[in-house]
Amino acid sequence: MTKLWEKGYELNREIECFTVGEDYLLDQALVKADAIGTLAHAKTLEQAGILNSYEVESLKKVLLKILKEDITITPEEEDVHTAIENYLTKELGELGKNIHTARSRNDQILIDLRLYSKERLFEVEETLLESCRKLYSLAQRHRDIPMPGRTHFRVAMPSSVGLWAGAFLESLLDDLILLESAYSLNNQSPLGSAAGYGVSLNIDRKFTAGLLGFAKVQNNVLYASNSRGKIEAVILSALSQVMIDLSKLATDLIIFTAPEFGYFELPKELCPGSSIMPQKYNPAALEILRAKTNVVISYLFEVLNIISSLPSGYNQDFQETKGPLMRGFEITLASLKVAGLVISNLKVNEESLLRGFSDDIFAADEALRLVRQGMTFRDAYQEVAKHLERLEASDPKENILSKTHLGAPGNLGLEVTKERMDEAASKLKKQKEVYLNAISSLLGAPYEI
Amino acid sequence: MTKLWEKGYELNREIECFTVGEDYLLDQALVKADAIGTLAHAKTLEQAGILNSYEVESLKKVLLKILKEDITITPEEEDVHTAIENYLTKELGELGKNIHTARSRNDQILIDLRLYSKERLFEVEETLLESCRKLYSLAQRHRDIPMPGRTHFRVAMPSSVGLWAGAFLESLLDDLILLESAYSLNNQSPLGSAAGYGVSLNIDRKFTAGLLGFAKVQNNVLYASNSRGKIEAVILSALSQVMIDLSKLATDLIIFTAPEFGYFELPKELCPGSSIMPQKYNPAALEILRAKTNVVISYLFEVLNIISSLPSGYNQDFQETKGPLMRGFEITLASLKVAGLVISNLKVNEESLLRGFSDDIFAADEALRLVRQGMTFRDAYQEVAKHLERLEASDPKENILSKTHLGAPGNLGLEVTKERMDEAASKLKKQKEVYLNAISSLLGAPYEI
């Protein structure tokens, strides 16, 4: 038997291709999660008196084999759930045919994506924290290197490389709050919801949730079904924010590494060339990063729009939310790594940065000087505006160091961000331990992501 | 003087209209926030030795007047910041001309939107919790009323009105997590960031943050500027999730109140008619609710795309993120209220619900019955599939009550959701108190939203 729902008729081949789509390919990434979820389900069935401990042990052996070997899902099998049930039936006969008791593919794909997303969220958070540490180091090392600060893409007020890098760092740390929020929504076990209406067997859903290291059961079984796509969108929204931060970094660097600015330099090892122009070293990775940001945003919208007008209960439309989630994770991870590489290898060109300081960059400071001498700000503003030619260059470094209130170039508050990074890293470590311990204990063998 | 940046030349009229846009209209909703922020800024200037306590008292009096009277912003004034500075200057002369010391419109609009969003988030959360309580009551009152459960919009397995209503309730409660996440990002004070590069005055940004009831200072001053649009998007993402929940409710009800189903009835007071067809009572509010969901999603998209390719620092593009945020709040609030009205007035038609039970809705339960008799699930599935005609109707109510695992129709776990609602309400109350106390104390007068 190939398909779980086969019952004496042949599905039209074209319809089959269309409905399966690339599902069987995407599901390769879910084999591990589906095997783990299946083992937790088996233990739940044991507790409910459907399977005995010997049967669970047999299932466990085969599932561990699947975990090690990985299996290939064929298009005819449609998805990972079918592939694994078929595999179990092939290896264990009747026992395999019983594993689907009290579950549906609906709650299987939910649990698979919960486990998959949890692992990917760990990776994204870790990689993000690495990028943060690189930004921290960049800001720290160049905290006092002056950099023209801009508004409206026009030189505005004195700034510093430290301030510039620190801004990205804090933005990414705020994204962690969103990722954690997504983590928390994702950290509830849907297992036992079956097709969204529960089952006529007295299973213990809290027990299952505990086996898999979840913080809680997703209570209402219909809500479990309805939340398909919802949590995906919450995750993609957080990933979009990460990407937008990286896109801003890329946008700045594409401009500031251009010879007309030369504030920063990218080693040519990071820059491919042109097929026709021998002289070119292009910031292609930064441009791709910028474009990929739009890709991840479009994934978010794909998911939001798919789910925004569906009635309650499972609808096949949900299937199309799987690809954007998975690709969203992949792109964000790759982008964070590339951004990290760029940050680590960025050369800061102090001379060019200083050349960027025009005299009128000090205009606002001059107006404030007049205020301190007793003029009102609005009059001082007018006064300076009227005589811009009188403005004299100040020493950029002196200027930035003199701005000492919290968060200003002369007082970056990097120690605060250091603390936030450390706390986040330690929280993440704990979350990961809870998860890895649960899975290791379920498998009876050390488990690593 | 009309514009804050006037300095001896006339801006082209067409350009002025285009750049001001509807800003001056939107800003009417920010008058209160801008006046409050201005008072906190004045106290900060006092502490920094720029203003004396007498001057701050004078400013306070005028600002309190503005708070009470509301002022009208003219297109020539461009925005609320200009209108208020002009007003202060008109009333207080030189003193008014000094209030802009150490601040920029960039950090003013940031603080205005932080305060505005905080108040709107309170309202959204309160209204959401009200809808939750109505859903709770609906679920509670009809916990044992059978309802055909559907997948793929086809009758699937027995469900209940309680399960159906409870699913929306839990989805909304999960949205609260996202709203809280947005609240937390929004709960940092940008004041003192000025144009994004700080100022050459030793202001105490923590002091300002405290005056306004913020949990913390948004440290890096450039990040404060860069976060424009970001927090807006985070809020709109949370609001989108709320809207999508309501849209699912609307989608279900548009169908289930149609005469072909008749599961539920809407009183005609909620249904406008047709200009040509005398017999019509249309679920127009539900359709608008469904459409508005797409509107809020498009706002999110608008903001994300505006910010996704901007360089660091303030860019005028940010101005266009204000409208979507404000309208997003308004729509979500109105939608929650309408949804609440619908939920409260929904008539549940048990007879029609029972008529919706076909015999084959019990097929999965029958397969599980065979499993309990010793057949494997896959064989039981085949057996039932082959002899669908043999399926006999069970008693729907008995069926749903027999499903007693957590979150199933016979064990809705409503007490858990009750607890979550109560906790959320109490947390919200505390947050609001912190805020209202801070503002009341700043104003020296009781403040209400």
Place this chain on the structure above:
Amino acid sequence: MTKLWEKGYELNREIECFTVGEDYLLDQALVKADAIGTLAHAKTLEQAGILNSYEVESLKKVLLKILKEDITITPEEEDVHTAIENYLTKELGELGKNIHTARSRNDQILIDLRLYSKERLFEVEETLLESCRKLYSLAQRHRDIPMPGRTHFRVAMPSSVGLWAGAFLESLLDDLILLESAYSLNNQSPLGSAAGYGVSLNIDRKFTAGLLGFAKVQNNVLYASNSRGKIEAVILSALSQVMIDLSKLATDLIIFTAPEFGYFELPKELCPGSSIMPQKYNPAALEILRAKTNVVISYLFEVLNIISSLPSGYNQDFQETKGPLMRGFEITLASLKVAGLVISNLKVNEESLLRGFSDDIFAADEALRLVRQGMTFRDAYQEVAKHLERLEASDPKENILSKTHLGAPGNLGLEVTKERMDEAASKLKKQKEVYLNAISSLLGAPYEI
């Protein structure tokens, strides 16, 4: 009587506000179109024997009055259709109560939007052609002014101001093809479709279409209903392309007018300042233009998503497609005007442009020179790449003039674009005449947009 569908019950006030929304405000812009459509409908009813010629004359008089005076739609009236029927009934008694025979608000709003959109399309096309003429003049005047050509935002090969301006010009001319496509879809009369199912009266829909100057009847009456939102999206897609062209222009100019480049200068009359920095002249209009592009794209998205999952026939969701259409037109028109203003006032700084020529900009030309000497291109490429330091500056003007194949800097083909502009202008003029003549003849009075 206030509402067309009133029949003895009171609609809940909150529901009323929610479903009417801002419709009554938006509809102010449709008064003219609705009055014109109503007159054409009256003539159709006359032809069908429902009204007599005296009655039609009476209606015409009042409708002409409405055309001249404009009326104000109250929220209680909901929409323009109700306001006009009420007005007619107030003025003409029984006759007014008969005007809705054989029509529905569904086909009224369709006809209103068709007429409205036709007029706005005329305006957009005219303004676009004006911008084209300004770009043509810019390109013509500076056809031989060298400009560094860029790829990946890095200097690439010699280019010219003429080539740069001409590229926008041709892009806009291609947009005209899309606008014309939208025009053609919009140029079909929906009148007579009523609620989407026709009427039991033998009306002559071709006659009505002819009265209003339409090219054809939109045949299938249900398709007329279903096309709501569809044509809106087609129009918004064309407008998005126009906006994206202007956004590219704005993006280039924001960068190239920055002091670091100085290729172009914007007169300060086009640049507002800063409230804190006395020296600033910001390219705010260009930034708003860039942001507005995202706004129009989000409108397209809003409409597509609203209509993408609706069943056949009228759904109230359609109401929400009206705002984005109207605002999309307004924004695009304003943006084209601002862009025209910018193009007309742009100062070209030849000196700065020449300063932008680095020696290695000639690398590809040098490789081609070696090819002409007998080397293969790939070897020539390598040779040049290896010895970039040997590259010598050529004369930029000589270089661009030497590139004489079609469309290259030395042979811009502006005469071709001139021809396209002239053809487009003449086609547009004819379309407008057909329309204005039809309406003037219907009204028995000269009609202007």
Place this chain on the structure above:
Amino acid sequence: MTKLWEKGYELNREIECFTVGEDYLLDQALVKADAIGTLAHAKTLEQAGILNSYEVESLKKVLLKILKEDITITPEEEDVHTAIENYLTKELGELGKNIHTARSRNDQILIDLRLYSKERLFEVEETLLESCRKLYSLAQRHRDIPMPGRTHFRVAMPSSVGLWAGAFLESLLDDLILLESAYSLNNQSPLGSAAGYGVSLNIDRKFTAGLLGFAKVQNNVLYASNSRGKIEAVILSALSQVMIDLSKLATDLIIFTAPEFGYFELPKELCPGSSIMPQKYNPAALEILRAKTNVVISYLFEVLNIISSLPSGYNQDFQETKGPLMRGFEITLASLKVAGLVISNLKVNEESLLRGFSDDIFAADEALRLVRQGMTFRDAYQEVAKHLERLEASDPKENILSKTHLGAPGNLGLEVTKERMDEAASKLKKQKEVYLNAISSLLGAPYEI
């Protein structure tokens, strides 16, 4: 040598992976187009005196081999352009190294996508016309089968299966106008634009355009570069409209094939089942079709957002517009085929359709009857509304046949749509001939898509 731009340094491996992405995989679909474009380029170089006729013959032989065999692009080669140049160099030595003279990968990918899109547009239009013919046949066969017409998803007025099917047919025919518009924008040759700034060789771009069957040269070389993504978006906008039509069809059918309606039946060969519920036959293909509509819309937005803020000239971001275009074509083609299959196999259940007629569906007709008797419409409306219980069922078939104005159920105007289909088919045939003849003549061998 592997990469076209290699010049003595090694690109960082991670950056390479990130910038190449899946390009090398997508480009497999462009091998044919790139080979054809390369041959046209070779002939252009012959005409320009760079290659001789013997050399062009040699290149032709190898290119024809590539056309027959297909080649596999490796990730190291990055793209199809590199793979083909490498292949030519391997086979022909020096000659291969000369083929890139006067061209850039920028104009190669442009020409590849133009040819690719042209072929796909042919396929989409052909398949769309096939679906139209099936809808025509469905409408024709069931022109007089009554069907309840709905507004607001509530029974509204009598309709027919013919009207329902005809509405989709006309919507798809209007989409053809958009596809033709896209075809026309795509039907211009970019070759010779090189990197966007032309080349210092006197190539004849009109000659090249003619060889490839293009209607014209895309004149301005920078516009050729700038139009990357633009034409993709125009195509995706047209495809979105096709998908939205199919989505409406799917939305209707998911509901109307549900047992509660039973208007239509899908053969079970088109409906997969459930893994847990033995009784289920799900309309999964229709749900996937509905979801895929959102996917194609998200591709449109991905492309629009990628291009909406790029400066002039080639930017690597463009690379990310290739995937959405290609996948958009694939999905639309597959969806049209599935929709065709569904339309062909749909069983119309007249009995259920008639059962759907409630008495009050005739209310508007009754009001019009009273109008014909002399009552005003508004009074008639009130009269009928007050006494809905008096409404008597009419004969549905008689009712629809009595509505005989153009486009109404009794006068569907199918002959008009027949004419449109025939004209479109014949226009398409001619366009295809022009293209196939040009390519066949270029290759000196019969060419088929």
